[in-house]
Amino acid sequence: MKIDMIIIGLIAGLSGLYALHSSFGVAGVGAGLAVMAIYALLLKVKAKKPVERSLFHNIRFKLPIILVLAGIIWVMAGKFNFPVWWQIEFVSFAFVGFFFFTLLDLKTLKQEKSSWDWLIRLLATYALASSIFIVVTAQLPQFDPELELAKLNRPPLKLADAAGPEVIAAGREVFENNKCFNCHKVFWEGNSDRGPNLGTKQIGLYNNDYIKEQILDPRKKQSPGFDDPKSIKAMPTYYGDDLSEDELTALVAYLKTMRDPTHMPVEGKYGDQWTWWDDKEVLAEGQQVFEGVHPATEGLSCAVCHGKDGTPMMTGALDFRDENNKDTDKIEGDHSDKLLKDWPDDLWYRRVTRGVPNTPMAPWGMIFEHLYLWKAEAYARTFHDPLDKRTARRPVPPVPSKEEIESWTTKEMFLDPLL
Numbered sequence: 001m002k003i004d005m006i007i008i009g010l011i012a013g014l015s016g017l018y019a020l021h022s023s024f025g026v027a028g029v030g031a032g033l034a035v036m037a038i039y040a041l042l043l044k045v046k047a048k049k050p051v052e053r054s055l056f057h058n059i060r061f062k063l064p065i066i067l068v069l070a071g072i073i074w075v076m077a078g079k080f081n082f083p084v085w086w087q088i089e090f091v092s093f094a095f096v097g098f099f100f101f102t103l104l105d106l107k108t109l110k111q112e113k114s115s116w117d118w119l120i121r122l123l124a125t126y127a128l129a130s131s132i133f134i135v136v137t138a139q140l141p142q143f144d145p146e147l148e149l150a151k152l153n154r155p156p157l158k159l160a161d162a163a164g165p166e167v168i169a170a171g172r173e174v175f176e177n178n179k180c181f182n183c184h185k186v187f188w189e190g191n192s193d194r195g196p197n198l199g200t201k202q203i204g205l206y207n208n209d210y211i212k213e214q215i216l217d218p219r220k221k222q223s224p225g226f227d228d229p230k231s232i233k234a235m236p237t238y239y240g241d242d243l244s245e246d247e248l249t250a251l252v253a254y255l256k257t258m259r260d261p262t263h264m265p266v267e268g269k270y271g272d273q274w275t276w277w278d279d280k281e282v283l284a285e286g287q288q289v290f291e292g293v294h295p296a297t298e299g300l301s302c303a304v305c306h307g308k309d310g311t312p313m314m315t316g317a318l319d320f321r322d323e324n325n326k327d328t329d330k331i332e333g334d335h336s337d338k339l340l341k342d343w344p345d346d347l348w349y350r351r352v353t354r355g356v357p358n359t360p361m362a363p364w365g366m367i368f369e370h371l372y373l374w375k376a377e378a379y380a381r382t383f384h385d386p387l388d389k390r391t392a393r394r395p396v397p398p399v400p401s402k403e404e405i406e407s408w409t410t411k412e413m414f415l416d417p418l419l
């Protein structure tokens with residue numbers, strides 16, 4: 001009887017005892033018996049004469065196997081919603097195994113002479129394996145059990161007052177702890193494009209009820225551009241059970257900050273995105289706002305002054321049909337030389353939300369929800385740039401950087417109150 005058979009037999013026996021306790025033990029006995037059977041079979045096979053193998057021979061079979069394995073691991077980890085860093089970590093483990101077995105086969109070993117020889121080899125192999133794993137995994141992001149436990153044991157969030165900076169910060173934690181970043185980027189932050197980038201999409205333009213409904217009942221209203229079968233059901237439906245009332249309130253307060261005063265909102269899945277300038281449905285709604293028939297902007301009609309068909313009804317009101325019109329020069333310290341056709345998004349937004357002082361063009365952004373003002377702007381543009389004449393979509397702007405986002409607040413580009 002070989003010593004190794006005795007060891008495996010012992011493990012199988014112990015598993016058998018454990019099996020009286022738990023079903024894991026049954027699996028242990030099964031695995032132990034299977035290993036013994038395979039081992040006994042392998043011992044029957046006549047050993048080939050050892051030959052020195054080149055590195056190429058060594059990795060010829062291992063490399064394709066590991067590449068396939070790594071692919072499977074990557075896809076499976078993705079399916080189980082592991083963050084990208086974990087996927088990288090799992091795949092690196094597979095490659096550590098590849099490296100280890102390549103190393104083991106690098107040199108043909110001589111037959112062992114004494115039992116000391118195999119003991120030393122066994123220990124050396126164990127030491128080698130452990131040190132490779134320790135060195136490699138030390139380079140990878142660490143899982144800190146204390147930190148994870150602290151997250152689990154956190155006292156439930158209780159809100160005192162309306163959405164101040166603390167509530168927004170608490171909402172951001174709710175966002176992090178509930179793994180929203182696994183699928184959603186927020187502007188430059190995050191590394192997944194599974195769901196919409198809630199920053200460039202500007203989810204903060206929508207009202208609280210809409211945002212809440214999208215979290216609690218995500219299948220009801222599909223996010224534009226996310227209608228392929230793979231993402232249509234990706235957004236989990238269990239947040240209604242997982243989030244307390246206060247957590248939801250804080251989360252929404254955080255989401256409400258996701259707005260960009262310099263760009264039109266962006267829709268669609270990364271790779272096939274578009275801005276509201278080219279969105280048929282947005283333009284149709286923008287027309288309602290412009291013509292004063294949208295229920296959400298009762299009392300506002302751009303058409304009263306700018307004309308339903310673009311012919312100004314009031315002297316001095318900008319004529320949107322003329323693409324070469326210039327920016328107003330009535331605002332001290334704020335003037336653009338760009339012609340109407342080349343106006344950047346932020347100029348449109350600033351003029352419509354802040355108006356032109358001392359003219360009938362009022363700061364509409366102080367009164368009406370900006371969601372609808374962006375839509376009215378997108379529609380106003382069609383008077384000189386009709387949608388059906390466009391040969392290409394207007395380019396999707398680059399995702400704003402951390403510095404740009406910070407500058408919006410320092411330059412006071414947001415209007416107060418946040419509409």
Ligand code: HEC
Nearest residue numbers: 178179180183194195196214218222223224226231234235
């Ligand atoms: C497993 C991936 C996944 C996770 C986790 C996830 N989402 Fe989503 N989410 C999606 C996808 C995909 C969509 C787009 C499809 C749809 O409308 O359901 C979406 C849509 C949304 C929308 C609607 C966007 C729109 O255009 O109206 C909101 C808001 C949202 N998610 C917020 C969250 C929040 C908050 C969390 C965390 C509490 C979260 N999501 C977690 C995948 C995810």
Ligand code: HEC
Nearest residue numbers: 301302305316317318327328351352356359360361376377
């Ligand atoms: C009560 C009349 C009135 C209404 C309502 C009105 N505007 Fe104006 N708008 C004006 C006038 C007058 C000007 C010209 C201001 C000036 O003298 O520079 C103007 C100018 C503008 C400008 C150009 C600013 C510039 O830099 O030259 C834009 C863009 C604009 N309006 C968009 C809109 C939109 C969009 C709406 C609806 C949401 C709207 N306006 C509603 C009267 C109005």
